[in-house]
Amino acid sequence: MHSTQHLVGDVMTGRVVALRRDATFKDIVKAVRQWKVSALPVVEQGNRVVGVVSEADLLRKEELRDVDVHADRRTRLERMSELAKADAVTAEELMTAPAVTVRVDATLAQAARIMAIAKVKRLPVVGDEDVLLGIVSRSDLLKVFERDDEDIAEEIRREIVDRLFPAPLEPVQVEVQDGVVKLSGRIRDTTLVPVATRLVRGVEGVVDVDCALMGPPRRPELDPDLAETTRRPWGAGTIT
Template sequence: MHHRPPHLVSDVMTRRVVALGRTATYKDIVKAMRQWNVSALPVLEEENRVIGVVSEADLLRKQEFRDADPDDRYARLEQLANLAKAGTVTAEELMTAPAVTVTANATLGQAARTMARAKVKRLPVVSDEDTLLGVVSRSDLLKVFLRDDEDIAEEIRLEIVARLFPAPLEPIRVEVRDGVVKVTGRVRDTTLVPIVTRLVRGVDGVVDVDCALLGPPRLPNLDPDLPVDDVTRPPWGAGSIT
């Protein structure tokens, strides 16, 4: 049975990318961002290698310090780096380097974690040689959640349920609605239920999981009027060890 690999950055990234050269001017950068409706642009050197990224935040530092009170400019030592950027005019001077990038064969989860740690909305996608291949954005990472519900359910049935429970006590049902998965049925080994939940959460397009798998049914009490202790404990003197 073939296991479907997770979606990769190469599956969802935008391949048509606008990039800057080292000498791009401040005004050229602003025009490019406005024309292409993006908030950041990669900066390239020879052979299209990514050396940095210029973001709106980098550009706004120039405006931020233009009207600042001179007495406040040096209030905190960490502002010096920002103040230096505020007086620059080219992409090489404005850019944040080294660039935070992601490889094309990274999973969507890895890309999302990189974005969260770096607090950015877009990442340049590079090859192993740091050559620019594309750009991936937050909206690109969310594309997997547009996946069809039945497609998600079929993957869970074939790749998870059938593998873990080849002979369930009763048929296991997998239902998906708007990305929310519900798994019901009875299985012989309930220690596998947490594993099912974890694996289902890792399926592309899954929003949430309700794993309601049950174990074997309890044996019926043949004499419901008899107290449980009297059934399970032998009477005194009947086979008791003294």
């Protein structure tokens, strides 16, 4: 079936503020505050992404300001990397490397999964050779839920209903309200109901699915109160 899934490149912000390796601590703080972002990519020659500096990296300096590392050797060993960042003065010393990035041609679902695993709010978007192309944030990934209800319904009718149920017993109705899809009608093969539900859930902008599709009507049962009769072939009789 034809896919209309948006890619990261469709929703990313193309205007990116990036840091060089030698950017100073105070310059990084100014950039974070000025651009109101929680993290900045660090690039080298050719705009290739080599790391990311986040607010958490910057806050290490304040967080560990009063830690007495000489009092507890175990604490010092466990927090060695954090303590190093507390003493950092450049982007190269502060950054987390390698950077967690996402490809420009990745789907929004793939980007959301990377964010969840890495526990980050923004991802640098890269192309070939990790060249920086943009930034995608959590709010960018939510843009698909602004999609118009009728636009969602039309895609479901065209790409799913018409292909799965070309000859339904009754027309399959597709209704969408605030992203919630309701399917109703009678179809010939009810084994396709779970397939339809799964495909509809995969349509961008769909919040939930209420599947009320039914199979063929059941044949009316004989009245159990009627007495059974024995039928004989025409012309048959009893010889006495």
